[in-house]
Amino acid sequence: MSDASELRRLMATEGDAVFENTSGFNRGRYESVAGLSDYEELKTEARSIKEDAIERLPELVDRLRETVEENGGTVYVADDAADANDYLRSVVSDRDAERVVKSKSMTSEELEVNEALEADGVDVVETDLGEWVLQVADESPSHIVGPAIHKSREEIAELFNERFDPDPPLESAAELTRFARDHLGELVEDAEVGVTGANFITADTGTMALVTSEGNARKVVSATDTHVAVAGVEKVVPTVEDLQPFVELIGRSGTGQDITSYVSLLTPPVDTPVVDFEDDETPLSEATADRDFHLVLVDNGRMAMRDDDELRETLYCIRCSACSNSCANFQQVGGHAFGGETYSGGIATGWEAGIEGLDTAAEFNDLCTGCSRCVEACPVGIDIPWINTVVRDRINRQKGDDDRFDFLVDGLTPDEEPESPPLQKRFFGNFETAAKLGSATAPLSNWVANTGVARQAMQRFLEIDPRREIPRFQRETLVEWAADRDVTVTDPERSVVLYPDLYTNHVQVERGKAAVRVLEALGVDVVVPPAPSSGRAPLSQGMVTTARDHAERVADRLLPYVESGHDVVVVEPSDLAMFHREYGRLLDDDPYEQLAVNSYEVLEFVYGLLENGATTDDLRDGAGERVAYHSHCQQRTLGLEDHTVAVLERCGFDVATSDVECCGMAGSFGYKSDYYELSVAVGDELAGQFTTEDTVDRTVVASGTSCLEQLDHLLDRPSTHPVQLLTKR
Amino acid sequence: MSTSPVDSLVSAVTALDVPCDRTTPEAFDETLATHVEQPAVGVELRDQSVSLDETAVTVDPTPAALKRAHTGVTPAAFAIADYGSVVLPSTDDGAELVSVFVDRHVAVVDASDVVPEMEAAFERFEEHVADGTGAASNVIATGPSATADMGELVIGAHGPTEVRVVVVEGDDE
Numbered sequence: 001m002s003d004a005s006e007l008r009r010l011m012a013t014e015g016d017a018v019f020e021n022t023s024g025f026n027r028g029r030y031e032s033v034a035g036l037s038d039y040e041e042l043k044t045e046a047r048s049i050k051e052d053a054i055e056r057l058p059e060l061v062d063r064l065r066e067t068v069e070e071n072g073g074t075v076y077v078a079d080d081a082a083d084a085n086d087y088l089r090s091v092v093s094d095r096d097a098e099r100v101v102k103s104k105s106m107t108s109e110e111l112e113v114n115e116a117l118e119a120d121g122v123d124v125v126e127t128d129l130g131e132w133v134l135q136v137a138d139e140s141p142s143h144i145v146g147p148a149i150h151k152s153r154e155e156i157a158e159l160f161n162e163r164f165d166p167d168p169p170l171e172s173a174a175e176l177t178r179f180a181r182d183h184l185g186e187l188v189e190d191a192e193v194g195v196t197g198a199n200f201i202t203a204d205t206g207t208m209a210l211v212t213s214e215g216n217a218r219k220v221v222s223a224t225d226t227h228v229a230v231a232g233v234e235k236v237v238p239t240v241e242d243l244q245p246f247v248e249l250i251g252r253s254g255t256g257q258d259i260t261s262y263v264s265l266l267t268p269p270v271d272t273p274v275v276d277f278e279d280d281e282t283p284l285s286e287a288t289a290d291r292d293f294h295l296v297l298v299d300n301g302r303m304a305m306r307d308d309d310e311l312r313e314t315l316y317c318i319r320c321s322a323c324s325n326s327c328a329n330f331q332q333v334g335g336h337a338f339g340g341e342t343y344s345g346g347i348a349t350g351w352e353a354g355i356e357g358l359d360t361a362a363e364f365n366d367l368c369t370g371c372s373r374c375v376e377a378c379p380v381g382i383d384i385p386w387i388n389t390v391v392r393d394r395i396n397r398q399k400g401d402d403d404r405f406d407f408l409v410d411g412l413t414p415d416e417e418p419e420s421p422p423l424q425k426r427f428f429g430n431f432e433t434a435a436k437l438g439s440a441t442a443p444l445s446n447w448v449a450n451t452g453v454a455r456q457a458m459q460r461f462l463e464i465d466p467r468r469e470i471p472r473f474q475r476e477t478l479v480e481w482a483a484d485r486d487v488t489v490t491d492p493e494r495s496v497v498l499y500p501d502l503y504t505n506h507v508q509v510e511r512g513k514a515a516v517r518v519l520e521a522l523g524v525d526v527v528v529p530p531a532p533s534s535g536r537a538p539l540s541q542g543m544v545t546t547a548r549d550h551a552e553r554v555a556d557r558l559l560p561y562v563e564s565g566h567d568v569v570v571v572e573p574s575d576l577a578m579f580h581r582e583y584g585r586l587l588d589d590d591p592y593e594q595l596a597v598n599s600y601e602v603l604e605f606v607y608g609l610l611e612n613g614a615t616t617d618d619l620r621d622g623a624g625e626r627v628a629y630h631s632h633c634q635q636r637t638l639g640l641e642d643h644t645v646a647v648l649e650r651c652g653f654d655v656a657t658s659d660v661e662c663c664g665m666a667g668s669f670g671y672k673s674d675y676y677e678l679s680v681a682v683g684d685e686l687a688g689q690f691t692t693e694d695t696v697d698r699t700v701v702a703s704g705t706s707c708l709e710q711l712d713h714l715l716d717r718p719s720t721h722p723v724q725l726l727t728k729r
Numbered sequence: 730m731s732t733s734p735v736d737s738l739v740s741a742v743t744a745l746d747v748p749c750d751r752t753t754p755e756a757f758d759e760t761l762a763t764h765v766e767q768p769a770v771g772v773e774l775r776d777q778s779v780s781l782d783e784t785a786v787t788v789d790p791t792p793a794a795l796k797r798a799h800t801g802v803t804p805a806a807f808a809i810a811d812y813g814s815v816v817l818p819s820t821d822d823g824a825e826l827v828s829v830f831v832d833r834h835v836a837v838v839d840a841s842d843v844v845p846e847m848e849a850a851f852e853r854f855e856e857h858v859a860d861g862t863g864a865a866s867n868v869i870a871t872g873p874s875a876t877a878d879m880g881e882l883v884i885g886a887h888g889p890t891e892v893r894v895v896v897v898e899g900d901d902e
Contacts (some may be wrong), residue, residue, distance in 0.1 A: 022875070071865075129886060130878035146877060153880025174880040180879070181887055205858050207865075215874035215888020218829045222819070239857055244851040247869070257870050259812050261888065265854065267865035272825045284772070285825030287792075689794035 002337040002364065003459070004674045010337050011681060014150035018142065018334035021149040025325040026661070028256015029377060036252065036559060046245040047380045050316035053237045054306060060203040060236045061297065062239075067206040072269055073293035077233065080300050085116035088228060091294055092122055095226045097192035101184075103210070103217035104128035105197030106144055106319060108230050110342040110355060113195065125187045127216040129180050136163055141305075142335040144322040144344055145254050150334050179683035184216070189277045194224035197230040199318065200246055201295070204239045210264040210293075211250055212624040218262060225274045226292045233297045234306075234315040246318060249379040254320035268293035290340035305354035314350030316380045323347050323374035323384050328662040328682045329367050338367045346374045346384040353391045360397045366675075366726055369666030370540055371633035372577065377584040386585060392542025396421035415538060421472040427462050428668035429538035429546060435506040438473030446472045465676035469713065471507045478505045478512035480527035492525035493614070496605070497561040501572035502533040503705040511721035515571050515602045518726045521618040522609050527566070531557045534575040539582060540667050551578070551586040555595055568599035573704050574667065576601050580638055601703070602723055607643040611648060619726045622653030628695045629655050629722060630686060630711065644703060644722050651726060656695050660686045665706035680714070687714040701725060734810040734843040735896055741813030742894050745872040749894045751840075757897055758783050761802070764835050764893040770795055770876055771802035778839050779897050789822065791801045801831035801889075805838040807853060808894070811846040814871040815894060818864030825868070833891040836870070840898040 002010070010578050033039045053060060065075040078084035084516070092100060100122055102108065114124045114135075116486050126135045130148035134141060137159055139148030148156075154172050160176060161169045164183075196217050198208040208229055210217045221227055237243065251257040273287035275280070300639050305311040319371040324330045324345030327338070335344025340352030340360040346368050353361040353593050368388035375383055397419040415430050428436070438445040449470045458464040496519060535550030558568055570576040579599045583592045600608070610616065627648060631641035648655045664682025669675050690700055690711070700719035702708050711719040735751065742749040753758035757779040770790035771781050781788050793795050794802050795801070803824045805815035815836040819825040828834050850869070857863025874888030884890060 002864060017880075127887065128878070133878060148878055156879055171881045173881040174885075176879040177876055177883040181885075185797050185887070205865075207858075214876045215829055215876075216886070218825065218868060219887055222825050222829065240854050241851050247851075248847050255877070259814065259869070261870065261872055261874050263869040263871075265867050265869065266819070269866065270819045270825070270866045271821045272819045272866075273821060273823050275792040275823070275826065277792045278795050282792045283789040283791055284826060285789050285793070285821070287823070289821060347731055399818070560784065579901035 002333070002367075002371060002674075005326060007333055007337055007674070007678050010333050011678070013548070014142065014334050014336065015332055015681070018150050019153045019331050020145070022325045022331045025255045025321070026331075029253055029322060029325065032252035032256045032258050035258065036248065039218055041354040042245040042249055043379055043381060043616050046249055047316065048241045049237055049245065052382050054234060054312065054315050056238070057233065057236065057306060059239060059678065060631050061233060063203040063234055064201060064206060067203065068293070068295055071206045071267060073206065073295060075295045075297060078295045078299060081111040084111050084296050084300070087296055088113060088230070089116060089120055091226065091228055092117060092193055093120065095192050095292070097122065097226070099123040099125060099187065099191040100193045100195055101125050101188050101191040101220050101224065102131070102195040103125050103146060103197070103220045104131050105195065105230055106141070107197055107232050108195060109141060110300065111230065111298065113230065125184065125191070127184050127188060127220055129177065129214060132184060133159070133182060136160070137568065140336070142339070142344065143321060144319050144323060144335070150336065187217050188216070188223050189364075191224050193226045193228060194220035194417065195228045195230060196220060198235055199250065200243055201231060201236050202238065202240045202243065202593065203236055205267055207240050207265055207267045209243050209247065210262075210266065211260050213261040215262060217676070218264060218522070221264070221270060222272045225290060227268055228294045228296060229268070230296045230298065233299050233302050234524060236297070236532075237242050250318055250320050253377065253379040264360075271324045275292070301355040305350075308333050308354070311350055311354050311387065313382050314347060314354060314387060316382055316524060317347050317351070318380060320379060321345065322377035324377065326373045326377040326661055328371065328373070328660065328664055328685070329369065329678060332678055332681045333367070338364050340364060347382060348387065349391045350387040353394075356394050357392065358398055361391050362399075365392055365395065369662070369669045371662040371666060372581070372637040372707065373633050373661040376637050383456045386582070387459035389539055393544045396425060396542050415543055416549045417543050417546055419609070421541060424462050424672065425541035425543065429543040431537040431668075432502055432533040434471060435502050439475060439477050439506045442473040442475040446470075450721070459673065463673040464671050465673045468671050469709075471709070473506050476509070478509045479530050481509065481513060481530050482516060482526075485496065487525070489523060489525045493523040495525040495527070495566045496569045497558060497566045498526050498528045498576065499568055499570045500528050500531055501570065501575045501597075504522055504571045508705060508708065508721070511571060511724055513728045514724040515569070518606060518619065519569065521728065522606065522614045524609070527561070529557065529561075534578040535586070536574050538669065539578070548586045551583050555583075555587055555591040559591060559594055562594055567605065568595065569602050569605050570599055571602050571723070573601060573632035573638075574706070577634035579640060581691060601638075601640050601643070602641050603644040603647050606726075607647050612646065618728070619651050620728050622648065622651045622725065624652060624654055625725075626654045626698040627656070627725065628658070628690045628698035628700050630663060630690070630702040631708050632659040632702070632707055635703055648722060648725070653725065656698060658686055658689045660689065663702070663704070663707040663710040665710035667706055670706070670710060678685040679710070683710045683714050687711070690715060699725070733776045734845045735840050735898065737810035737845065738808050738813060738843050738896065741810060742831050745813050747813065747872055747892045747894060749896065751896045751898055754778050755897055758893075759897070760895060761786075761835070761837070764895060765802065766833060768794070768798045769800035769802065770798040770827055770831075772804070772820070772827050774804045774837055775820070777804050777837060777897065778899060779837065790827075795826060795830055798831050800833045800835060801827040801836045802837065803828045806867060807837040807841070807842040807844055807850070808838045808896075809844055809847060809850045809869065812871055814869050816850065817870050819866035819868070820864055828870070828899045829888050831889055833893065834889040835893040835895060837895045837897065840896050843896070
């Protein structure tokens with residue numbers, strides 16, 4: 001696992017280049033998909049094509065084999081990497097090939113094709129410029145689409161100048177490109193075998209799609225006489241027409257290009273004549289297309305993933321890189337930290353768990369904080385955070401911490417986990433217990449928690465970073481406060497149950513009080529009953545069984561209110577996201593839907609009231625007060641940022657918003673010693689947006705507990721929940 | 730007045746910084762000449778309303794001549810207006826080689842072969858598959874080759890650095 005020093009090193013050496021590229025791709029994605037009027041429809045179509053294709057995969061592979069053979073090619077289904085490599089070696093050896101030229105293929109990286117062929121004395125040349133840079137530098141890809149994005153132009157120039165000693169030395173990106181093109185062009189023209197990947201392959205016609213920009217794949221295929229396409233078995237789709245949504249989505253989702261320069265739709269062997277580039281006698285039309293084509297479909301764990309209800313979705317992945325680019329953590333550290341043997345970014349957990357095993361996934365899986373921004377970005381809507389959660393759960397069960405320190409936390413960790421997850425995960429996963437104890441014994445608990453001795457113990461046993469402030473528990477919880485007051489609304493317009501989430505109930509009690517006051521001011525009857533915590537905390541630690549137990553108890557507690565006509569109002573966005581998203585996986589359909597349909601984020605609910613006749617007269621007049629608002633990652637994925645902005649604006653506030661994907665705190669993530677510096681690096685992007693000339697004097701508001709903690713930690717001015725701006729007193 | 734597919738194509742291609750000309754069969758030779766820099770090679774403009782016969786383009790070159798060429802002229806089976814893309818068939822006379830192993834690629838497309846958007850393009854691919862009329866392999870090409878792998882965006886990687894699109898409009902268009 002990447003620890004603090006390794007992450008620090010990568011941020012220092014590769015972080016700037018990775019950030020510049022990935023955040024640029026991410027911005028490009030937003031701009032490019034905005035130009036697509038039927039974006040959501042295309043995503044839905046792409047998703048259903050993949051679901052259907054994976055469901056029917058064995059049948060499609062059979063069909064594809066027949067089609068390719070009819071076309072004059074060969075299909076080989078390889079069980080694993082060794083099997084695939086043996087087949088490739090035999091093709092190369094049968095052709096008596098001295099040189100194999102390759103276009104970019106992550107699947108060939110997975111198989112380690114180059115090493116296998118080189119061991120036979122074959123000259124293997126990567127022709128994708130990024131891959132070639134890495135081949136020269138002897139490094140591994142840090143990104144599934146832009147493999148060398150961690151290297152700056154200056155570093156590449158230094159590498160080429162040292163290795164090839166060109167005169168004059170190379171400097172600009174254009175010079176580097178021209179040099180590489182000329183050098184590789186010669187090597188391509190007299191190579192015998194061309195190896196490509198395939199983004200998609202259609203069973204009906206044997207047509208493969210190659211999505212590229214440089215033109216090297218076109219040259220690799222047309223200049224050689226033996227073409228080997230290496231692709232994961234999941235790349236098969238039923239028909240040529242099925243390619244359309246993917247062609248429209250893949251470039252936009254990945255690097256933010258509406259379409260890449262070249263989308264090759266090849267039905268090999270291709271009709272292009274095979275030529276000798278030295279030949280000055282024979283016209284092109286008189287040369288023949290005497291070509292061999294081999295399609296190597298790679299299983300290597302994929303068919304087992306297909307049988308695995310939790311990992312199956314991974315196979316819908318089209319390797320566009322949207323989940324890497326939209327990930328705030330990935331933007332800082334890149335794929336050398338946030339990646340396994342081959343794949344990187346959020347979806348890599350699924351790929352690496354399925355292909356390499358849990359140990360490899362465990363190396364980087366904790367870098368997914370579950371912020372869910374990738375779910376919206378993914379063109380096939382894969383629930384990447386869920387895959388990460390499930391794999392984390394499996395890792396917990398496999399590893400089990402040794403029990404040396406269990407006595408310390410057993411009382412604090414009454415979880416439902418059959419095997420023992422690591423101590424730190426159990427502590428954060430059972431945070432409800434700590435919070436209850438903390439409130440019951442406040443302020444003593446706060447004094448003790450922040451003493452040197454306690455902090456040392458937390459650092460040593462729980463690896464909680466000493467630079468973080470520990471949350472200050474309130475003696476009087478929101479539930480207690482609410483129970484002690486007289487009901488002020490008579491003849492209510494609506495009745496709601498305000499869900500006392502863990503933080504609103506024990507720590508940020510003032511925002512809960514403000515929520516009650518705002519709702520009551522708008523004529524709503526509010527009850528705040530005691531309720532179990534949502535299960536977000538254990539879920540984020542991969543403790544699925546414990547989270548399910550929470551979900552069931554929450555549903556038991558809240559659904560009677562729903563049945564009696566109450567709406568459920570939630571202050572903490574990450575808990576609302578549980579109700580709307582993860583509870584779908586933790587509860588039966590019926591209670592899930594009842595709770596999801598009837599629960600609202602607090603300002604979403606206020607927005608609804610204002611839309612339905614309530615006026616802002618009973619709320620505080622913003623009178624032009626300038627605020628800087630950071631929505632919450634999961635709130636944005638639910639599409640609920642705009643409601644808060646609209647309410648604030650209706651009340652007369654002047655609102656500027658952040659556009660970072662996440663604050664970086666992400667619940668417990670920013671507390672952990674290994675991740676503190678990464679968390680702060682992510683948070684600094686947000687803090688930077690709130691200290692510009694336009695924003696530096698604005699009142700800071702944020703919807704999430706974590707976001708508020710992070711902003712308080714990084715800014716010199718205080719921050720509050722937006723609902724606290726709306727109370728009249 | 731609604732925008733025709735050709736209008737959309739021209740504006741999409743132009744937005745890619747790719748020079749795009751509309752011409753007629755009569756004016757084709759003259760128009761093409763403005764886009765060709767010698768040495769220039771090409772393949773026969775199969776199924777098109779115009780030919781390269783009277784132009785300064787060497788049709789059906791040797792591989793060595795192709796390697797020396799600056800400009801390559803090939804037909805596009807059709808064009809996709811929305812994206813500014815041309816669809817380049819891989820034919821047995823080496824169109825794919827002539828379109829990719831040159832510095833400047835000139836694609837020639839009949840106005841009647843411009844489809845409005847990607848959905849229509851794939852309907853056309855389906856037709857090709859169903860009745861075997863089109864090439865089995867095609868490249869949807871959009872602008873020049875490019876790379877971001879050398880630290881910043883560079884136009885002109887392995888494929889052509891420059892692209893030109895010539896749309897030929899018949900009398901009834």
